[in-house]
Amino acid sequence: VTNADKGVIDVESMHRRIEKAVQRGNQVLASGAMLFQQKAEMFPGSSFVVGFDTYRRILDAKYYAPAGCLDGSSPVQQREWTLNALRQLHSCRVQFVVAGRMDSGDFKTIVTHPIMDLPQDLAGMFRELPDFRNDISSTALRQKSLDTVPVL
Template identity: 35%
Template structure:
């Protein structure tokens, strides 16, 4: 794994597929840090597969917009918890724009909070141009509601720029709701 990870980081490999030797034709990626993997991740991926009729994979980016790069030991630990349960893909694509360019036609699963960040100008110079590029790449976002600021909020609570609403597909609360977060779980483990 170390040699492949080194090649990924230096740019000579576009991605590393874990658990299979070919990428599905109709895939939905669920990006995350999976630190730790929990029932919320599992349920969201399953619901996204049902809503999209696509095969789900977990995507772990070695580089991240808001966090330091992952080392080989950390990558291996996170992959170990997925072994035998999920297909995964490793990338060095920290943003959804970079992920979409790497995997044209792929859809993405995400929670409400991630969808809010996706549309936040803090992360993108021109949100409308980015969304137009997603349209060209046939990218879609399957979004699950989430407990946010003490209230369950879904796609209907997000202000999507006009003309780009069809890029976003809701996961009904009746199909998936799991009020758990990795941050909370890490806090419980640390206490």
């Protein structure tokens, strides 16, 4: 499995993550899709639960700009690339449920720190996960879990 920002996630690590989620009664669907557009096309109508940090990346034009065009592009052009990508996601009927996260010393949510003013047709794609707060990243949680696993 490949993450757009973190690179390849090895199979053993992926199995551990899936096993923990399944043990908690969750259903897990894993794919090799690196970008949300690919995931949306594979699993139309899905809801993705993401943290604020991922929400920020979903709205980042660097994932949608044509190759070699990001540098020197205007904020207006970057917004257009992002909105076009969001409309493609919207056509797949996907939604994002966004959990707040600590970021630069502040607890940020899509309500307290919206990244982009979205047009009405796209505003409903993102929903806040209310009453949720865990001031640790999923990466740190996984590392903490590994630190407590006995070595045989």
